[in-house]
Amino acid sequence: MRNMDTASTKAAGPAAKSRPKAAALISxxxxxxxxxxxxxxxGVEVHGxxxxxxxxxxxxxxxxxxxxxxxxxxxxxxxVAEQLGIPLHFVDVVDEYKDIVLNPKxxxxxxxxxxxxxxxxxxxxxxVADVLDGGFDFVITGEVVGQRPMSQRIDTxxxxxxxxxxxxxxLRPLTAHNLSPTLPERRGWVDRAxxxxxxxxxRKPQIALAHRxxxxxxxxxxxxxxxxxxxxxxxxLQDLWNAxxxxxxxxxxxxxxxxxxxxxxxxxxKLIVGREEGENNFLAGYRxxxxxxxxxxxxxxxxxVDGELTTxxxxxxxxxxxxxxQGRAADTVTVRLNRPGAVAEELRVAPLPPxxxxxxxxxxx
Amino acid sequence: xxxxxxxxxxxxxLCPLPVIRLQDAVRTLADGALLxxxxxxxxxxxxxxxxxxxxxxxxxxxxHENKDLRFRIAVRRQSQAQRSAKDAG
Ligand code: SF4
Numbered sequence: 001m002r003n004m005d006t007a008s009t010k011a012a013g014p015a016a017k018s019r020p021k022a023a024a025l026i027s028x029x030x031x032x033x034x035x036x037x038x039x040x041x042x043g044v045e046v047h048g049x050x051x052x053x054x055x056x057x058x059x060x061x062x063x064x065x066x067x068x069x070x071x072x073x074x075x076x077x078x079x080v081a082e083q084l085g086i087p088l089h090f091v092d093v094v095d096e097y098k099d100i101v102l103n104p105k106x107x108x109x110x111x112x113x114x115x116x117x118x119x120x121x122x123x124x125x126x127x128v129a130d131v132l133d134g135g136f137d138f139v140i141t142g143e144v145v146g147q148r149p150m151s152q153r154i155d156t157x158x159x160x161x162x163x164x165x166x167x168x169x170x171l172r173p174l175t176a177h178n179l180s181p182t183l184p185e186r187r188g189w190v191d192r193a194x195x196x197x198x199x200x201x202x203r204k205p206q207i208a209l210a211h212r213x214x215x216x217x218x219x220x221x222x223x224x225x226x227x228x229x230x231x232x233x234x235x236x237l238q239d240l241w242n243a244x245x246x247x248x249x250x251x252x253x254x255x256x257x258x259x260x261x262x263x264x265x266x267x268x269x270k271l272i273v274g275r276e277e278g279e280n281n282f283l284a285g286y287r288x289x290x291x292x293x294x295x296x297x298x299x300x301x302x303x304x305v306d307g308e309l310t311t312x313x314x315x316x317x318x319x320x321x322x323x324x325x326q327g328r329a330a331d332t333v334t335v336r337l338n339r340p341g342a343v344a345e346e347l348r349v350a351p352l353p354p355x356x357x358x359x360x361x362x363x364x365x
Numbered sequence: 366x367x368x369x370x371x372x373x374x375x376x377x378x379l380c381p382l383p384v385i386r387l388q389d390a391v392r393t394l395a396d397g398a399l400l401x402x403x404x405x406x407x408x409x410x411x412x413x414x415x416x417x418x419x420x421x422x423x424x425x426x427x428x429h430e431n432k433d434l435r436f437r438i439a440v441r442r443q444s445q446a447q448r449s450a451k452d453a454g
Contacts, residue, residue: 052385075381075408078415087420090385255379285377 020189021045022171023126024140026088027225028076031142031174034209036084038173039140042190046140048088049126050077053097053118054254055227083215091125094251101228102247106150106159111234113226115151116159119143123164138169138184145178146200154178174198174206227258232364236262239363243267243307252286256304259283262363263320269307270363271317273324288340293321296346297334300325309337315349322351370399376433380408384416387438391422396442399425404434413438 024036026048040046081088100121104114119141126139143152143160150156157179161170168183171190176182177197185192198205210216227233236257241247243264259279260272271293274280280302283292291305303321314337322333328351337345373390375383383404390400402413410427413436417424423439 050381052381056381075384075412075415077381078384078412078419081419082415088416090381090388092382092385282379 019043019045020137020184020187021047022138022140022184023047023049023136024086025122025126025142026050026077026080027142028080029142029225030206030210030215031144031147033080033084033142033215034206034213035140035142035173036080036086037213038195039171039184039190040084040086042194044184044189046084046086047136048077048081048084048086050088050090051097051122051125052090052092052094053226054094054251055097055101057225057227093121093125097121098249101249106156109148109150109229111229111231112237113150113228113234115148116156118226119151119160120163123160123166123170127164127166127169137189138171138182139164139166140171140173142174143172144175144198144200144206171195174209227254233257235364239264239270243270256283256286256306260301260304261324263357263361264363265316265320265361266313269305269309269313269317271320272304272306273321274301274303287338291337291339293318294336294338295322295325295327295333296336297332298322298325298327298330300327300333314345315347316352318347318349319352320357322349323354323357325351327351370401370437372401372403375402375404375409377405379406380412383409384412387413387416391420391438391440394440396440398440400438400440402436402438403430404436405432407434409434409436 022039022044024032024039024046026032026036027050036046036048078088100114100117101112104117106114106116109115123139123141126136128135143157145152145154145157151160157172161167164170168186171182171184172179173190173195175198176185176192176195178199181192184190185195196205196209237249237254239262240249240253240257256272259282260274262270262272264270272283274283283302283304286304291309293303293305294300300321301324303317303324305317309317318335318337321335322328325333327333331350332348333351335347335349337347373386375386378386383402383406387400387402394400402409404413414424414427417438421441421443423441425437425439427434427436
């Protein structure tokens with residue numbers, strides 16, 4: 001069991017300090033932004049904390065895909081911090097978070113999202129975050145009772161408070177009236193009357209509050225911050241575990257699951273085919289470590305191979321790579337296969353007709 | 366001639382990792398120290414200036430250098446309380 005009990009010793013309370021200090025979990029979404037604002041407006045010193053788990057939708061995908069680059073590339077958590085005028089501390093938890101994803105005590109939500117364990121972990125980390133001497137007096141989240149089926153239920157919200165070690169130093173300003181008064185309320189650091197009683201999935205109260213604060217431009221929608229809630233992504237992660245015969249992953253694995261078309265023609269290898277220039281560039285960064293295919297007679301994507309290819313596999317892989325190239329209608333396409341440390345081979349193949357590419361090979365649909 | 370500053374190489378990293386590495390590097394530096402950052406992710410053009418603004422550090426310059434992006438930052442140590450007081454005043 002993860003040790004969450006150091007929290008109580010770290011945060012001493014602001015008895016001798018002028019202003020209480022709170023850590024607000026900032027995801028980049030509207031709810032956490034509003035929650036921080038509600039407390040900030042009461043004179044509390046609020047610091048944003050944002051966790052980098054490796055599964056965040058923020059950043060990477062935007063950076064990789066050309067079509068996303070055309071959109072606003074901003075980091076939503078930073079944008080929120082700037083709107084609020086608070087500092088934002090990033091916490092890189094990629095390694096520690098593995099245990100949460102692989103062994104969630106409370107299980108998964110609809111996909112591979114371990115939301116309850118994840119919240120416990122984040123609240124604990126925020127409370128003891130090493131960004132201020134002595135940590136924070138309390139933690140703020142944008143949770144709302146009844147909003148999410150797993151972590152935001154009236155019966156699971158106390159679990160987060162208890163298991164994180166925060167106990168009554170966890171304040172949910174948007175839904176506080178549905179919960180017992182917390183330490184910051186009892187001590188008078190925040191006025192409970194100025195907190196809210198939002199409940200359920202209806203987003204109207206949040207939208208109205210955002211309006212009241214003049215937040216006309218919204219951050220990302222709620223629940224859109226993590227790939228583990230995405231059914232296709234979860235299917236790819238599960239496929240990776242099945243193929244390797246063990247539930248484990250490295251940082252590069254989870255990055256590659258965000259990119260390209262994933263095809264598994266056989267249990268011992270998978271092809272990752274770039275879908276556009278940005279993805280090809282990203283995949284190119286892995287050429288030194290993975291066998292890869294590139295069509296040479298025609299324009300085409302870069303295809304990485306996760307696994308080892310037999311001679312027969314190599315021909316099929318080349319036909320698949322050809323199928324996604326400009327030569328898909330040609331009789332033959334020349335494909336170059338590079339294996340790290342080996343001499344490149346050129347294969348002349350007939351592109352695989354779409355009908356011969358079973359949908360079951362598409363990992364994650 | 367510009368003063369020599371330590372360089373953080375964040376090339377090849379995708380956002381928000383360059384900002385996380387920058388944050389970690391700045392944590393070890395004193396007020397007034399200079400730091401250069403090299404990056405390749407175009408997202409840093411947005412994120413590094415935003416991070417500097419949020420923390421009160423000065424972004425002295427940012428420019429393209431061949432295929433890289435180079436940023437020059439001056440570390441400013443100012444407590445949140447001081448900043449809030451300034452905002453209020
Ligand atoms: S959606 Fe992802 S980041 Fe958010 S609580 Fe669930 S597991 Fe954690």
